[in-house]
Each structure stands twice: as structure tokens, then as C-alpha cells.
Amino acid sequence: MKVVAFKRELQGTGASRRLRISGQTPGIIYGGTEAPVTIALDHNALFHALKKEAFHSSILDLEIDGQVQKVLLRDFQMHAYKQLVLHADFQRIDANKPVHVKVALHFENAEVSPAVKLHGATISHVANEIEISCLPADLPEFIVVDLTNVDVGHSVHVADLKLPKGVTAITHGNNLTIATASVPAGHVAAEAAAAEEAKK
Numbered sequence: 001m002k003v004v005a006f007k008r009e010l011q012g013t014g015a016s017r018r019l020r021i022s023g024q025t026p027g028i029i030y031g032g033t034e035a036p037v038t039i040a041l042d043h044n045a046l047f048h049a050l051k052k053e054a055f056h057s058s059i060l061d062l063e064i065d066g067q068v069q070k071v072l073l074r075d076f077q078m079h080a081y082k083q084l085v086l087h088a089d090f091q092r093i094d095a096n097k098p099v100h101v102k103v104a105l106h107f108e109n110a111e112v113s114p115a116v117k118l119h120g121a122t123i124s125h126v127a128n129e130i131e132i133s134c135l136p137a138d139l140p141e142f143i144v145v146d147l148t149n150v151d152v153g154h155s156v157h158v159a160d161l162k163l164p165k166g167v168t169a170i171t172h173g174n175n176l177t178i179a180t181a182s183v184p185a186g187h188v189a190a191e192a193a194a195a196e197e198a199k200k
Contacts, residue, residue: 001054002061003046003071003090005029005039016087025085029062029071032092039064039090047085050076054141057103062090070136072101093136100170102129103140105178109148115181119152122184126177130158131170138166145178155180 008019008026016026025043030036049055055073062071071090079086093099105128115121130143143163145156156179158169 001049001052001058002063002068003041003049004063005041007064008038008040020084020086025088027088027090029064029069029090029092032094034092037064041088043085046088047083050085053104057101057139057141059093059136059139060090070095072099095136098133098135099139100131100133101139102131104129104142105145106142107145107147107179109146110150113147113149113181114151115147115154119183121152121181123147123150123179123181125179126155127179130161130176130178132163132167133170134167138164140164140167143167147179150179150181152181152183 005027006024008015019026019040020043023043024040025046027039027041028036029039060071060073061068063069070093072093073088074091075089077086077088078084105125107123107125110116110123113123115123132140132143134140143161145161147156150156155177157175157177158171159175161169161178163169
């Protein structure tokens with residue numbers, strides 16, 4: 001994905017406010033061997049890009065003055081109530097050094113799992129993203145969580161995930177829970193009542 005930016009000479013609150021009024025968003029690029037560079041980006045293009053999941057976990061081609069740098073989106077600030085991006089931070093990446101990044105989880109096959117199919121259970125997503133480490137070339141857009149074999153009372157943990165080649169989950173020593181399957185309380189009561197009725 002490509003992002004076009006412009007070098008920003010003026011800094012400070014007033015300069016940033018004028019930038020936003022003119023339809024641009026202030027930002028910064030840092031990391032690597034070069035000094036940090038303050039930049040300005042087209043607000044509308046950035047706002048729409050931020051709605052795309054891939055923009056948050058892909059290596060981006062950031063073009064400044066005709067030169068392209070490989071970067072990752074590291075942070076961004078939104079206005080408290082307006083649809084306004086206040087600032088964006090990008091980090092330069094080295095193709096030979098691993099990156100640490102949060103990647104979205106895509107849950108699949110819940111409808112065919114024993115929990116849902118046989119017991120009418122609900123599968124709750126405890127986490128929607130996990131932190132991973134990999135070389136930039138191996139960075140996945142998302143990680144699939146296959147729920148095919150999940151039964152009632154079972155949970156899916158980070159250790160259960162099939163990670164793409166070259167990708168390691170960063171768990172800080174905790175085997176985090178990703179999803180759980182449980183039968184809604186009302187459903188259990190209804191089943192118990194039906195069983196009682198059948199005995200009569």
C-alpha cells in the first residue's frame with residue numbers, strides 16, 4: 001500500500017492547526033539510521049486508509065519528494081468526537097530485522113464447530129488481535145483462527161494458532177485466550193425444562 005507525504009518545515013501547535021484546516025494531517029517518520037522527519041499527509045486519503053485493516057499491519061510504501069521508504073504505521077490520534085485524524089506516526093523498517101506488530105485475527109468455521117452445531121453455543125472472541133514478530137517479508141495481513149473443532153467449555157489459546165511460516169506470537173509468557181465457547185444461560189434452562197417435560 002502506498003502513502004504520499006510531504007516534508008513539513010513548520011512545527012508547533014499553530015502550524016499543526018493550520019495544516020489541519022488546509023485538509024492535511026501532521027505526522028512523523030522515525031527509526032532506522034536516519035533522523036526523524038516531520039511530514040504532512042492528505043487527511044482524507046489517510047482517514048479512508050485507516051478504515052482498512054491491512055493499513056494497520058502491512059509494510060507501507062511512503063513516498064516523500066519522489067523517494068519511497070518502507071514503513072509501518074505505529075500510532076495515530078483521532079479527535080475525541082470529530083471524524084478527524086490529528087496525527088500519525090510511521091516507523092522505518094529494515095528488511096533484515098524482525099518487526100513487532102499487532103495483527104488482526106479472522107475467526108473462521110464457527111458455524112460448523114460442535115459447540116455451535118450440536119449445542120447452540122456462542123463463541124465469544126476474547127481477543128481481536130495478537131502481537132507477533134517476523135521479518136517484514138513474512139508479515140501476514142491477518143491470522144486465521146480456525147474454530148472447526150471447538151466444543152462447549154473449550155477455549156482457543158495463542159498456542160493453538162497455526163501461525164504462518166516465519167511468524168512468532170509474542171505472549172510475554174502468557175498463553176492468552178483468543179476465544180471461548182459457552183451455552184447461553186437461557187438456552188441451558190430451556191434444555192433442562194425440556195428434559196424434565198420428557199420425563200413426565
